[in-house]
Amino acid sequence: MITRKRLAAGVCGLLAAMGVALLPTPATAGEPDAKPSPKVELTLDVSGSMRARDIDGQSRMAAAKQAFNEVLDAVPQDVQLGIRTLGANYRGEDRKVGCKDTRQLYPVGPLDRTEAKTAVATLTPTGWTPIGPALLGAAQDLKGGDGTRRIVLITDGEDTCAPLDPCQVARDIAAQGIHLTVDTLGLLPDAKTRKQLSCIAEATGGTYTSVQHTKQLRDRVHQLVERAADPVVTPVPAEGSRQCADAPKLKPGLYTDREKFAEHRWYRVDVRPGQELRAAVSIGADRAVNNDYGVLLRASTVHGREIVRGAEAGDGRTDVISSGLRYPKAPMDAPDGAEEAPAETVCLQVSNSFSAPASVRTDPGMPVELSVDLVDGPSDASDAASFGLGHGWWLLGALTLAGLVAGLLWGWISRWRVTVWRTN
Amino acid sequence: MRTVRILTTAVLAGAGLLGLAGGAHADSATPSPSASESTGAAGPTEAGTSFRTATAVKPDQPATADASTGDYLYWVLPVDVAQRATVKAKVTLPPAASRHGAATWRLDVYDGLRRRQACTYGTQSRSAAADAGTVELSCTLRTVRSWAEPWANDPLPGSYYVRLTVVDLPQEDLGQPVHTEVEASVADQGGAQAVDGSLAAPLVPGAGSATAKADDAGSSPRPAAMAEPDGGWSSGRWNDRWLWTAAGGALAALAGIAGYRATRGSGRPARIPPGA
Numbered sequence: 255m256i257t258r259k260r261l262a263a264g265v266c267g268l269l270a271a272m273g274v275a276l277l278p279t280p281a282t283a284g285e286p287d288a289k290p291s292p293k294v295e296l297t298l299d300v301s302g303s304m305r306a307r308d309i310d311g312q313s314r315m316a317a318a319k320q321a322f323n324e325v326l327d328a329v330p331q332d333v334q335l336g337i338r339t340l341g342a343n344y345r346g347e348d349r350k351v352g353c354k355d356t357r358q359l360y361p362v363g364p365l366d367r368t369e370a371k372t373a374v375a376t377l378t379p380t381g382w383t384p385i386g387p388a389l390l391g392a393a394q395d396l397k398g399g400d401g402t403r404r405i406v407l408i409t410d411g412e413d414t415c416a417p418l419d420p421c422q423v424a425r426d427i428a429a430q431g432i433h434l435t436v437d438t439l440g441l442l443p444d445a446k447t448r449k450q451l452s453c454i455a456e457a458t459g460g461t462y463t464s465v466q467h468t469k470q471l472r473d474r475v476h477q478l479v480e481r482a483a484d485p486v487v488t489p490v491p492a493e494g495s496r497q498c499a500d501a502p503k504l505k506p507g508l509y510t511d512r513e514k515f516a517e518h519r520w521y522r523v524d525v526r527p528g529q530e531l532r533a534a535v536s537i538g539a540d541r542a543v544n545n546d547y548g549v550l551l552r553a554s555t556v557h558g559r560e561i562v563r564g565a566e567a568g569d570g571r572t573d574v575i576s577s578g579l580r581y582p583k584a585p586m587d588a589p590d591g592a593e594e595a596p597a598e599t600v601c602l603q604v605s606n607s608f609s610a611p612a613s614v615r616t617d618p619g620m621p622v623e624l625s626v627d628l629v630d631g632p633s634d635a636s637d638a639a640s641f642g643l644g645h646g647w648w649l650l651g652a653l654t655l656a657g658l659v660a661g662l663l664w665g666w667i668s669r670w671r672v673t674v675w676r677t678n
Numbered sequence: 679m680r681t682v683r684i685l686t687t688a689v690l691a692g693a694g695l696l697g698l699a700g701g702a703h704a705d706s707a708t709p710s711p712s713a714s715e716s717t718g719a720a721g722p723t724e725a726g727t728s729f730r731t732a733t734a735v736k737p738d739q740p741a742t743a744d745a746s747t748g749d750y751l752y753w754v755l756p757v758d759v760a761q762r763a764t765v766k767a768k769v770t771l772p773p774a775a776s777r778h779g780a781a782t783w784r785l786d787v788y789d790g791l792r793r794r795q796a797c798t799y800g801t802q803s804r805s806a807a808a809d810a811g812t813v814e815l816s817c818t819l820r821t822v823r824s825w826a827e828p829w830a831n832d833p834l835p836g837s838y839y840v841r842l843t844v845v846d847l848p849q850e851d852l853g854q855p856v857h858t859e860v861e862a863s864v865a866d867q868g869g870a871q872a873v874d875g876s877l878a879a880p881l882v883p884g885a886g887s888a889t890a891k892a893d894d895a896g897s898s899p900r901p902a903a904m905a906e907p908d909g910g911w912s913s914g915r916w917n918d919r920w921l922w923t924a925a926g927g928a929l930a931a932l933a934g935i936a937g938y939r940a941t942r943g944s945g946r947p948a949r950i951p952p953g954a
Contacts, residue, residue, distance in 0.1 A: 440853065452748065452852055459728060463746040464853030466776075473744070481724070486731050487884070508730075508884075530878065532885075534792040536729060562828050566794055570845045573750040576729070578791025580828045623729070625792075629885055635825050635875030643919035645869050650926045657930030661937025669941055 290401035292482045293334045293362050295392045299409035301341035304379035310468050314410050314441050315379045321472035322374050326367050330483040336362030336395055340388035341381035352382035353415035356391050385413040385420040393427045403434040404482045410441035412450045421453035428458040429512055429618035431491040435460045437478045457540045494519030498601035504626045512619035519604045523626055524597040527586035530631045534578035537606050538621040542614050548607040549575045553600050582631040725751035732839055734905040740861040748852045753840045753860055756907045757822050759914040761864040764818040767842050772854040774809045781806050781847035785815040790836035790881030795819050821867045824914035825875030836881025869917035876914040
């Protein structure tokens with residue numbers, strides 16, 4: 255196998271050398287100074303119930319403070335972190351006032367650890383649990399910039415401020431297309447709290463954790479803050495239209511959109527001859543949906559002829575359902591008078607077969623992530639086997655037999671010729 | 679007798695050639711232990727939560743992640759032509775005392791175009807009893823080919839996403855801490871599945887836009903899914919069919935010589951008197 259390895263190494267070396275010589279490497283694109291810094295807001299419930307002393311023998315508030323202190327010490331350099339409280343100030347019984355009680359404790363920005371810790375230390379469990387308004391406030395705090403945004407919501411009880419449903423609030427925030435994720439942590443949650451918090455997480459593509467111990471709280475918050483610091487491609491908002499004719503033209507890239515149940519969204523991509531279109535779509539199930547669902551991504555010509563499709567169906571619990579397609583356009587010679595052959599406009603249709611019980615709101619639509627890519631076309635197969643080469647014992651047997659027969663024939667013919675020559 | 683000897687020689691020579699081909703196959707199928715040890719030490723300890731944020735892993739590199747029950751955990755690994763990937767996952771469940779019933783865990787594998795890939799072997803989905811401590815899942819993909827028709831979803835070289843999640847559980851158990859371990863291994867299948875044709879770029883998200891975007895420095899960071907196999911993507915041109923075919927050609931030549939000589943007997947026509 256030495257030959258093979260050497261060959262491979264040689265080819266790789268050559269390719270690498272060519273790559274270095276010809277192309278600026280993509281790795282340079284992610285320089286830290288050019289990267290938009292991710293923003294995180296820790297949103298802490300400081301309602302009266304946080305006084306309960308049931309996490310590792312200390313109060314929920316003390317556990318949260320301890321966790322915050324340790325997390326603040328380890329926040330990655332480039333993360334902009336803020337802290338917001340809910341229910342920290344109003345002691346009274348008036349629900350209307352209590353439900354507006356959310357305040358930014360520490361502004362989102364480069365972190366001054368001492369200042370942030372001092373601010374956290376002053377908190378005492380006080381009032382109501384206005385999760386919805388707190389989420390709205392947090393989304394406001396995180397405005398601006400292109401980086402990812404993350405809200406880490408820590409609470410021990412469900413929202414007491416109906417009719418504003420925090421789950422719907424979260425979905426509306428996520429639908430603004432600002433790459434916002436809400437991760438929720440419930441401190442010893444009851445059934446209602448769990449349902450509400452997991453609904454908020456589901457609505458924004460976040461995670462839900464049920465916390466029983468201080469260490470668990472600290473590790474999880476730390477993990478979520480670290481996660482925010484990971485570099486990630488942020489998709490560009492696009493709005494697909496109802497038919498292909500007026501659909502937006504997409505260049506290669508990653509796009510987000512929203513699609514309601516049974517809605518169709520169209521996009522257009524220009525594919526030049528000799529190029530291959532690659533498209534992938536994911537539709538997120540960000541709300542309670544019926545058990546069976548599917549997605550269809552279809553590429554068709556502007557005249558409506560289907561070229562190729564990608565479809566997928568599934569059932570049960572899921573975050574997204576996705577599918578993809580490839581469409582290599584055959585190379586074509588440029589027509590007379592033109593420099594290159596004209597590009598073909600390919601219509602991409604995204605549709606879904608999600609459904610939901612009547613009680614579920616359909617607006618805003620479910621999140622769609624569409625990735626469009628154009629690469630050079632493949633070198634097509636001229637034979638089923640690689641270069642038409644053979645493989646296996648039957649091939650050897652057949653070739654050997656053929657060789658033997660050829661040798662025998664050759665020998666007999668030459669012997670016969672010698673005999674004929676000798677007799678003459 | 680001479681004929682027999684010649685034929686035996688030919689067959690032995692052929693077998694020698696074949697030994698080369700067969701050895702090649704065996705060599706590449708078993709990754710050297712030292713390589714797997716050195717890469718295995720530094721496996722990632724976090725997992726992504728979506729296709730976009732999937733954590734890159736290498737074959738034979740164990741990845742671990744602490745998560746909450748109900749999280750969707752994503753990893754991504756590069757798989758090249760002629761490789762057959764096997765993904766194994768082990769989930770350490772929260773203590774049985776804090777759980778309320780059986781939970782079903784599931785391992786899904788998607789290709790670079792986010793198309794779900796079929797598992798040919800392995801338990802992709804398993805239900806853990808209420809008192810079980812761990813769940814083990816595995817999925818063996820089909821052998822990756824260098825080319826497929828656009829209408830097929832045959833596995834092609836590129837990124838493969840692994841998604842691990844719980845699909846069915848009592849609602850009370852959501853959000854409890856779990857520990858997951860995922861390890862993918864690839865076995866080289868040799869040329870048996872080698873097809874003609876090849877893709878211009880592996881099925882990696884952003885393969886086409888990566889070079890175009892490299893010019894403007896402020897563009898989005900390089901996605902983790904763009905990781906390459908050790909030594910880069912293979913061209914797909916080399917496979918052991920070349921050896922088989924060459925060996926066949928050599929055997930045919932030897933057999934031809936043997937056949938030719940067999941027609942000549944001892945080398946002198948019998949009716950010519952000795953010394954003539």
